[in-house]
Amino acid sequence: MKVGVQFYTLREYCKDLDSFSETLQRVADMGFSTVQISGVCAYTAEWLRDELKKAGLTCNLTHYNYDRILNETEAVINEHKTFGCKYIGIGALPGVFTKEKELIPGYVDTFVEKAKPAAKKIAEAGCYFMYHNHAAEYENEINGKNCMEYLSDSFAPEEMGFTLDTYWVKKGGYDPVEEIKRLKGRLPCVHFKDMAVEADGEKHFTWCGNGILDFSSIGQALKDAGTDYIFIEQDKTFACEPDPFKCLEKSKAYLSSIGFEF
Numbered sequence: 001m002k003v004g005v006q007f008y009t010l011r012e013y014c015k016d017l018d019s020f021s022e023t024l025q026r027v028a029d030m031g032f033s034t035v036q037i038s039g040v041c042a043y044t045a046e047w048l049r050d051e052l053k054k055a056g057l058t059c060n061l062t063h064y065n066y067d068r069i070l071n072e073t074e075a076v077i078n079e080h081k082t083f084g085c086k087y088i089g090i091g092a093l094p095g096v097f098t099k100e101k102e103l104i105p106g107y108v109d110t111f112v113e114k115a116k117p118a119a120k121k122i123a124e125a126g127c128y129f130m131y132h133n134h135a136a137e138y139e140n141e142i143n144g145k146n147c148m149e150y151l152s153d154s155f156a157p158e159e160m161g162f163t164l165d166t167y168w169v170k171k172g173g174y175d176p177v178e179e180i181k182r183l184k185g186r187l188p189c190v191h192f193k194d195m196a197v198e199a200d201g202e203k204h205f206t207w208c209g210n211g212i213l214d215f216s217s218i219g220q221a222l223k224d225a226g227t228d229y230i231f232i233e234q235d236k237t238f239a240c241e242p243d244p245f246k247c248l249e250k251s252k253a254y255l256s257s258i259g260f261e262f
Contacts, residue, residue, distance in 0.1 A: 004034030089130035138172025209254030
């Protein structure tokens with residue numbers, strides 16, 4: 001397994017192509033070799049290919065525009081092949097949850113129906129459609145199953161994998177290790193973010209090693225599950241360390257100390 005950076009963490013430093021290019025190089029200079037591209041400014045596949053090569057990085061996962069995945073599937077596949085990325089992802093179920101994170105009846109079945117043809121084309125092209133969870137998938141049920149279970153049953157393993165987010169699994173009330181075991185073989189890419197719990201019980205994002213998640217046990221489960229890439233992600237920073245680059249450095253130092261490779 002190789003640990004890289006989810007660029008959503010650094011989205012404020014990727015508002016235009018110049019700053020995006022600088023941030024790619026800065027991440028490479030920190031000792032990372034792989035990235036997930038998400039939440040950044042608009043770019044062409046050719047531009048990203050050239051910038052990745054310049055920085056000595058690979059992009060092994062994206063969060064891409066869902067409508068384009070559905071309606072311009074071949075173009076999306078070709079773009080990913082241009083910059084050498086196998087895993088084509090989305091960051092959430094589009095339009096499925098209310099602002100209160102409650103499931104809108106029928107929307108998951110609509111997602112499955114719409115996404116399956118694109119997922120099959122992506123698989124036939126040698127790529128893999130990936131779904132990223134939040135807590136809501138564990139907090140809502142469909143026919144006696146939580147939404148993640150329903151989704152994994154609705155798609156064949158070769159049709160859709162899961163970019164399992166360790167923080168959101170825990171926030172949703174589930175054990176990341178057990179969920180990794182359940183989804184074995186469907187987790188080529190995973191998100192590492194830690195959870196800090198304040199004295200009043202408030203939970204928030206933090207760098208790896210500064211929270212309650214057991215990344216040693218999670219790492220062993222991922223090895224057994226066949227995971228290839230881990231991407232460090234921190235959606236927000238806080239006063240304890242407001243600089244996302246410093247948070248990445250702290251996460252990298254901790255994960256390196258317990259045996260992860262970069």
